[in-house]
Amino acid sequence: MHELSIAISMIEMAAEEAVRRGGVQVHAIHLKLGQLSGVVREALLFSYEVACAGTPLEGSSLIIEEVPVVVYCQICHLETALDSLQKFCCGSCGALTSEVVRGKELEVVALEING
Template identity: 65%
Template sequence: MHELSIAMSIIELAQEESVQRGVQVSAVHLKLGALSGVVREALLGSFEMACEDTPLKGARLVIEELPVLIFCRTCDAQRPISSVQLFCCAECGTPSGEIVQGKELEVVALEIEEWDRSPV
């Protein structure tokens, strides 16, 4: 269960950006690969807990889960795998360990609240 330390890294990263840009973060958008070793539900819970007592309190974590994609030499294309227990091309069955997608653990975007300072 290392999701709490992952959550804290996410908050740290978001906070750095928010200070740099002088904005308030209301949501963090994350890409989570199926091979990242991180469990979505545990991460969501940890994030909520770790946000307490930080400027990110109340911010949402929006997770986009990415399935594993491999490069299949038989199909000469990117393909999904049969399952994470079977690293074979889902189309033709050729085994492949060339992962193209699935290891992601990446903050892709921040939703920010911007105060409109233009004269009314």
């Protein structure tokens, strides 16, 4: 359950950004969450709400965009999204591939602010 410490880091980051922008109010954090980030969406949403209490971000929401795992196939020279994390293979020819192009993201991409 490392989602709580991740939620706290995000909230601190957003609060600092709000101060830097002259004390604006943050309404929402937009996060890109890769399926291979090791972070569970539901646990993160729950932790976020808990961790926001008593901070300048209390009442704000966390908007998560899940990023599927995309692998590169050296045979087809194609990038395809995985159907399942249980099988790292090319979506076109089915060959196994360990070249992960996307899906490890844990990135705050935008803030919704007032002012």
